[in-house]
Amino acid sequence: MADKELAKVRTKFAEGVNIAVIKQLLDDVLEDGIVNDGEKESILEENSTKTDKARALIDTVKRKGDEASRKLITRLYNRDPTLHKNLGLSSGQPAQPAPEPQMDEEWSTTLKPTTDAFWREKLNDRSTYTVTKDSIRSRVALLITNIEFTDKAKIRKGADKDEENMEKLLKALGYEVVKCTNLTGKEIKEAVIKFSKHPKLKETDSVFVVIMSHGELGAVRGINFKKGDPEREQDKFPIDDIYKHLDTAHCQDLLNKPKIIIIQACSGEKDGSVLVSDAAVVSDDAQQPDPSLSAGEENIEDDALRRAPKEKDFIRFRSSTPGTVSHRNDDEGSFFIQYIVEVLNTYAHKDHIEELFRKVTERFEDFSVSTERIDDDTQIPNKDRCTLSKKFYLFPGLWDRI
Template sequence: MADELFRVRSKFVEKVSKDLIKQLLDNILDDCIVNDGERDSIIEENVNRADRARCLLDTVKRKGDVASRKFIAHIQRRDPTLYDELGLAEQGLAEQPAPPAAETQMDQEWSTTLIPTTEKFWMEKQNDKKVYPVSKTAFKNRVALLITNITFTNEKYNRKGAEKDQENMEKLLKALGYDVLKRTNLTAKEIDTTMIEFSKNPKLRDTDSVVVVIMSHGKLGTILGKDWKDDNPDEFSINNIYEHLGSEKCPALLNKPKIIIIQACRGEAGGAVLVSVKQAVLCDDVNQLELSAGEENIEDDTLHCVHREKDFISLLSSTPDTVSYRHPDRGCFLIQYIVDVINTFAHVDDIEELFRTVMQRFEDFPVPNKRQMPTKDRCTLTKRFYFFPGL
């Protein structure tokens, strides 16, 4: 379908009206083919009708066959005359039913390596005041923190498959240009100390962004250290991440995107703890005690941090009070999907759209009778951030 759009590109640019472009943009926004930022970019960065038409069609074409099929169907419904003039009726494309949601993920071909952005795309975004600036100098000074708890003092909590997550995330972050500080098997106190040391890293002054990835067991509001036991609450408060990297304690990151990825359970609802290595998937919940919602004062958190936090975006592996799952050989589903999505779309999509795409992959969870939904949390980005891979 994307090839069919390319075939009619010249004629589409020549004949499509300005009003139809606006209608089609509304349609593909409703279909989640583009996000608000992409829609605004097509309108604002292309003054004349022809340039706007080219950008619209090229954007849809890059999204793949499913998006192209939907776009062609909208042309047929909105302007049957144009649809016929483009020769699309002869192909019978719009009459083909869109595939069900379960098949859409199968249709997508995920890249196994990072697709580089183009110099033109980077140059265009540098002139956009709604986009965080990324200079080539800052790109070379990127730094990331990767913390992975794999083995625990109590061996029954060991996270089989987490080695793969660590390997995949390190490879991805390095490909995105980040100097990765890797730490493994830390207590809660050591996690906190590592975060403080990271907040004082001299490279933060010259970077355009940071990424912090923490993978362990967890509970609502906390990440578990390697010494966690029923009688030893070795727990690191997730709130500390925002404290240590916030404006007050880390002025070097002022007005710079801070991307937080946490792979850890946030409770135990949604399924029992899977401990047998014979099981198809495992989960990252070790808490067997009832956690009252009142133990985390969300209202106080918000009031405490609202004036000190800015330019954060976080992706947590599950919704509050629920577990997240891990394959004993391939690693956590969240990390697998993040790698797939960033490899495939980071050259054209901003971080919020990338996270949305990751979340969409969980709509059809591959394990029967299991459900997991990642959650964007405490997002205070005021602009769009692009990784610009390969810059």
């Protein structure tokens, strides 16, 4: 019984625990409803020494019964696993982890929730970006989807499904979604600038910026784009401008916070023909890269005031490598967005964002599409412009328990 275990280790616990852990455990048992505010204050204020506080904590919880004692032992394991081991406690130890699921197993259709214990473990991990329950309340994301184009031949069938799926995923992760549909290149720029001034950015722990449209190397196209028309060929938004508006110099509210950029768009026509528009699977076709738009070019300026890196804590995930096409299904949407949703639903409860993106890429290893008119054509996503200095976990399900 857990209460008997606590009684046996009472003296060794009082000798080995430090005051910081005692206070953390008191916060934990208060949150668990084992003690009330008055009992917590009594333990801290009416006992002058650290050992007396520790004994009072053990005695108070032990009197609450076996279930309360078990919860305290579990909390101790999460707060100080070394002390837990030294005390020889058996209760509260997590079960042996299940074998890693294979990539070909059934994918989850909803987000698997993370555990409070996992979140608390990462909260004390200096190699992990801090995510608190308060910061989750302020999460915000920008979602831009171009579906209808002035050139009717370029309507992106299935893109409405991408918009629906991505909005559902982001909201389930606790993000308020700023959704924009069918924008010109200029309007995309204006939407990004407006988002860079969103009042929630100051308190959020992260942002997503998702843009889905036709594209080319270095840019996504606005809805008025038309190849062969000199004026309408200028209707595009340079992808690198996202960094200009969300970097340290222009958006200090996002300093030291992960900024996840997802681009679903072609970046060229290499390694495959454009699939016919009446096929079930099509590509977000694009013209040959404009040499004036060079991916990676940036005017880097020194920040003499803050001496903080201008571009920091970004990660960009594109649906295809530079110069190649991206594919989507008329009914189900793009494969890239489908795979992102499936991987995050299945693994976001325990994997950080870079590992999640790696698993999305892994899903494309055997990817190919074909029609009667063309040979097999392939696609592989591309993670680039990564300046994350720590691991970022999304902690799905924590939002629902706030």
